[in-house]
Amino acid sequence: MQRRDPDFDGRFFVGVRTTGIYCRPVCRARMPRRENVTFYPSAAAAERAGHRPCLRCRPETAPFCPAWKGSLTTVERALRLIDDGALDRAGLEALADRLGVSGRHLSRLFRQHLAASPVEVARTRRVQRAKRLLDETDLPIPEIAARAGFASARRMSAAFAAVYQRPPSALRPRRPAARPPPAAACGDPMRRPRP
Numbered sequence: 001m002q003r004r005d006p007d008f009d010g011r012f013f014v015g016v017r018t019t020g021i022y023c024r025p026v027c028r029a030r031m032p033r034r035e036n037v038t039f040y041p042s043a044a045a046a047e048r049a050g051h052r053p054c055l056r057c058r059p060e061t062a063p064f065c066p067a068w069k070g071s072l073t074t075v076e077r078a079l080r081l082i083d084d085g086a087l088d089r090a091g092l093e094a095l096a097d098r099l100g101v102s103g104r105h106l107s108r109l110f111r112q113h114l115a116a117s118p119v120e121v122a123r124t125r126r127v128q129r130a131k132r133l134l135d136e137t138d139l140p141i142p143e144i145a146a147r148a149g150f151a152s153a154r155r156m157s158a159a160f161a162a163v164y165q166r167p168p169s170a171l172r173p174r175r176p177a178a179r180p181p182p183a184a185a186c187g188d189p190m191r192r193p194r195p
Helices: 043-048 073-083 092-099 103-114 118-136 141-148 153-163
Strands: 013-016 021-023 037-040
Touching: 013 043, 021 043, 037 043, 043 118, 073 092, 073 103, 073 118, 092 103, 092 118, 103 118, 118 141, 118 153, 141 153
Parallel strands: none
Antiparallel strands: 013 021, 013 037
């Protein structure tokens, strides 16, 4: 972390107790004091502990953590299904049934490998998708909510309030206003008036 080594980007996340923010280990922000730092295996674990994402290093852009790909193929498959929106359309038990395990066992595996529940991971992924859409498009908030997997714009706003402590509209980048086209001149400027 002190070297900001990119080889460790996505392998862990750094929560800073004094600011309440979590970062990637490559973040260019001032190095926090060691006693104020907690390390987390996933972004969802950092959010579960009450940290909000850094707006400078954008931890939602970190590569997937290799620890997520442990020896348990059940966790790998669950993550792929969550990425495909499995928890957007149905609950935890339906996801667990697709994987051939109980919901309780799946939650235990997630806590063991990611220090967060499947529902918390899904929420983090939805927020990350929505944040990317806010950054990269001019879509209206309700459409972003639907595309990101939220049941409604109100649920998306509640998730953003919990994670970023701001509404989604406050995180949308400011774009310069489009200039109106020049007013059309009356008549042909090259045409001379008749005598």
